[in-house]
Amino acid sequence: MPVRRPAVAALAAGLLLSAIAHADEGMWMPTQLPELAKPMRAVGFRGDPRALADVTAPPLSAVVKVGGGTGAFVSGEGLLLTNHHVAYGVIQYNSTPGRDIIEGGFIAEGRGDERPSNPDFRVLVTIGFDKVTDEVLEHARGTTGRAYFDAVDAASKRIVAECEQAGNVRCSVANMYYGTDFYRITQLELRDVRLVYAPPRAIGNYGDEIDNFMWPRHSGDFTLLRAYVGRDGKPADYSADNVPYQPPAHLQVAREGLQAGDYAMLAGYPGTTFRHRTAAEFAHQVQATLPQRVSVFDALIDALEAAGSADADVRTRYASQLQSLKNNRKRAAGELEGLQRSRAVDQRSADEAAMLARTTGDDLATITQLQAILADAAGQGERDLLLGLVASQTQLMRSALLLERLRIESAKPDEMRESGYQQRDQALLEGVLKQVQRRYAPQAEKALLTVLLGRYQQLPDAQRVPAFDAAFGRTPEALERVLDRVYAATSLGEEPARLSRFAAARDGRPMADDPLLALAAPLVAAQLELEDARKTRDGEQLRLRPAYMHALFDWRASQGRAVYPDANGTLRISYGRVEALSPRDAVAFSPVTTVAGIVEKHTGQAPFDAPAPLLEAIAAEDFAGNADPALRTQPVNFLTNLDTTGGNSGSPVLDARGQVVGLNFDSNWESVSASWWFDPRTKRAIHVDMRYMRWLMGKVYPAPALLEEMGLPTP
């Protein structure tokens, strides 16, 4: 069968796509699901969406935040399913030179053998989700700018503090629809989490960076943890006396899998999206921000490669930073490419124009004000990018800026200090100052600053800051002189020099003189002013954006569509189906991969070094009932059109009956731009097929007691 491609007509006519661009798009608040009953049933959902509306009741109360991702309880005894990469820190924490469980995997021999996680690892169970809009905005209403920002900030902090008084909970105020609504999220904080089952690295992370963002994929990216509580049933630090947590709900792992076209849905905690930003913000992202990022990352990469080309020591010290710059460059270029391919700017513009054409009165006036504020912020974008990189891409300069800021913050009472400079942050700050030694070479840092500040010097007057001009001059020659002079004279390259000043700044004592500290002091003062201006703009956006959202609600309602809030780390549901991917002319990817692909990719060298027991089990073809009936072999991963973003790692994928058929772990490369624009032609999410997990746990690295605990048959 030839793969059918849309005629070029459809590719060329951007607006044609608008009609389908919302198909299956949406990270819905569970409370919205009842109004989506019709489209959910049309795709194949068989349950009652009202049963999914309460995040604090079964079944959704089984879906929890785990580390930086998502997980789900899969037994009444606190057994928790998440990704291998989400639980990686826990696995690493329990790995020793004598027993490398990263490489070899881990199967607890009974509950007594379950291993404690690193102390800062947390599982958060959402137990409250309450609208507090009026409380948050009470004192903000009627104000503008910085006052609006401060009123919202103060109200939010008060709500959080009151909420956390009960103890054992972590509270937050979530901003939905850009200042339109605020919700208080109450989460039970489970602090004793243990490692139960992890596959070997070459299964859990088969393909590693090479396969990252790729499809077809062949990864067993899952791990089982267990949450424990004190004997009183309350959250507790690790103790041998603790008992398994009994979650308010747990999900049933399915006995069957999905086929192409089958209904699927996913619950999780997606981090951040920008889907409801204005057309001007879309245009700025594509025309300015992303090209600027690609360009400056390219220049920094070139600078580091040049500095390292003749110096192996520099290469070693900057290897990790260089790799990170390359990854960031790739991400920015991929996002740009995706937004251009999807014609996101044209589509968002046409959509917004249609919306504004039906918006009148106060809302329209407010939106006009908003657009002016956004244009002003956009005008500072390149400056903010460059100055941000001056701090984040350097070691000595970063140290100097950090010390000076710490000195200023330490003069305030602890609770008034900027987040990141409080008492509880000091170990982290000291760590930053200590790691300088392994990652610093003066010629490389000067080369990086020459790129960043050289570009800064080229900015138009309106973007530049007098303190920076004064510090670094206005010409490349002046910049070179300053950097040469300061880096030759500073003592901050010596760890004792940094740490003695850290002790002084932390304790509010004056720091011993240093040329780099002297250079940094007026820069920090200028940054504080920029920060103040940013908060003023943020306050205005908080005040003005709700008008834009109201106009959008009306416009979508006229189209028969609901509006989900952009992702903000709160629990969301997306629904859709198992769907193949045809990303390019004449290329078609099946939505299901099989163990044949593991064998094909196997080279014996990491990351394609499938363990011998896995290869033998594949060759033996004893799939113990987990083979796909149509493919007649063992499925491994599958693809859906579900709407996901960072934070959805470990999200359970449910079938039409609400049973767990998959575990979300990645997206395809074509959808890196989905944080801004959901393109149904290319947006896919990648999941571990639960039949692969069941087969691994049944036949390859057996754990029959765990299968039984999950109510699954043992082979």
Place this chain on the structure above:
Amino acid sequence: MPVRRPAVAALAAGLLLSAIAHADEGMWMPTQLPELAKPMRAVGFRGDPRALADVTAPPLSAVVKVGGGTGAFVSGEGLLLTNHHVAYGVIQYNSTPGRDIIEGGFIAEGRGDERPSNPDFRVLVTIGFDKVTDEVLEHARGTTGRAYFDAVDAASKRIVAECEQAGNVRCSVANMYYGTDFYRITQLELRDVRLVYAPPRAIGNYGDEIDNFMWPRHSGDFTLLRAYVGRDGKPADYSADNVPYQPPAHLQVAREGLQAGDYAMLAGYPGTTFRHRTAAEFAHQVQATLPQRVSVFDALIDALEAAGSADADVRTRYASQLQSLKNNRKRAAGELEGLQRSRAVDQRSADEAAMLARTTGDDLATITQLQAILADAAGQGERDLLLGLVASQTQLMRSALLLERLRIESAKPDEMRESGYQQRDQALLEGVLKQVQRRYAPQAEKALLTVLLGRYQQLPDAQRVPAFDAAFGRTPEALERVLDRVYAATSLGEEPARLSRFAAARDGRPMADDPLLALAAPLVAAQLELEDARKTRDGEQLRLRPAYMHALFDWRASQGRAVYPDANGTLRISYGRVEALSPRDAVAFSPVTTVAGIVEKHTGQAPFDAPAPLLEAIAAEDFAGNADPALRTQPVNFLTNLDTTGGNSGSPVLDARGQVVGLNFDSNWESVSASWWFDPRTKRAIHVDMRYMRWLMGKVYPAPALLEEMGLPTP
């Protein structure tokens, strides 16, 4: 639709594949086609195979050798269709700084504007194909070894000389079925060939090296030439007075294209295949030759990269050699990977075992002798590889070996000299000696020789040659001393020193002393002895292999199958169908690409810099009747399962009625191993869709007169 993959069972059970391994395999001599009528018709052929049996009669007389590939006449006035890359030298020859027709393409403004080709460019029209087995073997029969070789060689040379006496023809003796049959091929040699139409580089070679061997593909790799003859109708050198050649036949370009599953066939001049080599030769190729090649190429690449790492001049001088080594390494690794993936050794072994089980008497005894000869040759394989690279990968060492050999050959009458050292070769030899300067650095050459001769020193005694041991010692230290001494003292690094010795050697005068020449003299003497031994072995193989082929004929006949001779540069036909490709788990490629892919790949940077007129024409969607009815857009390239190898470039692809629907130009990466083993799951040939050519010539870079000449509608 999910892409269905064979169950792992089928992948694992190699022998299961034997049953299908011959589907559509075959580079048939046209004389064999009548016996293939049934399978050809089963695939969809609608004509009479007997009409294709005579290579000297229409329609096959339209298919000719062009440069290093194939072409076909497509009008009665000598218009010739071949690949852009086959005609590249002609395009380059006519490109000037003032008018870069490589970049811009070329359309002749009438016949007077058609441009002459480079003087050594030839078109060969096959006008005779006659079996001469008895004549060739008359004096060989009853002899063995070197005598057998020399008798075949002498008879072949005599036949060629007699044949060429008529003039204007080039004759050759083709060895079919490894010494079983010999054919005299008579070809009319057309020397006045002109450039008529070439697309711009960014169409004719869209994707260049990046897309080479890749599918999906989007290349317009075609060019039109025209053959001219003297006013007397006979071949002639270029002259303005010449007239278009009237070919004995020409093909009709089709008005419609093919769909997946449609019948297709291809005629051309494939170069070399090894399909009927013995199981032991297959095993040696996979277990020894290819891994040895990969390993030694890796070591040479490492040596050049190390030599160049701190020296930009060395990097420049060796850039082209390094790229070539990398390409060779990639090819060898790809061939190895493909043969392993296809389990070619297991399958060939099982097939041969079944064959030998039914072979008896003299044939079986002869095959046993053959196997001993082959084992002996295989035992020298690594030595021959290394010593071959000593000559081909060096500059000064190669020069010394060449000069010494030239000195020896020049002592003989010209017609007795080894090919490559005759009078007519001297310009080429001088060129080799002159280009040394741009490609030589002593430390890099010593590093290469250290790799090659270091490996040579590790070979078992039976493979080593006393003269080489004497020259380079038996230890790395001895080797280093010899190389340091000789390269410090030789004057062959200077061009005048090489050319003065060239003049002496060529004229049979003694060459001035030089340490490297002194080192080379005994090596050349040893190489001559090795050459003599090789000819003796070759004679034995010529004598013994026919028994193996007879056994194969019988075995295949019992399976109801015919046997095609391995490719040897003579005209062959393969038939099959348009077929998709699913090379890996969950990956499926459509067999037809469209102009949408050109737009998707376009970056504006070579090799993905589609010309503006092409992009505009794609956007305009005026495909002038060339759109595919099912895809509803313009097709570009398509994929068949036809059996091809190097030399098939430019082969016309014909539909069931014998009309030209495509032009062969490449294969997919998975089929680089097809010179040894045809795997129907992965062997594909890549063609330009004639609808793309017609659209380009009709709408994008119009040439209505040429379309009319080919009997095609103009838009």
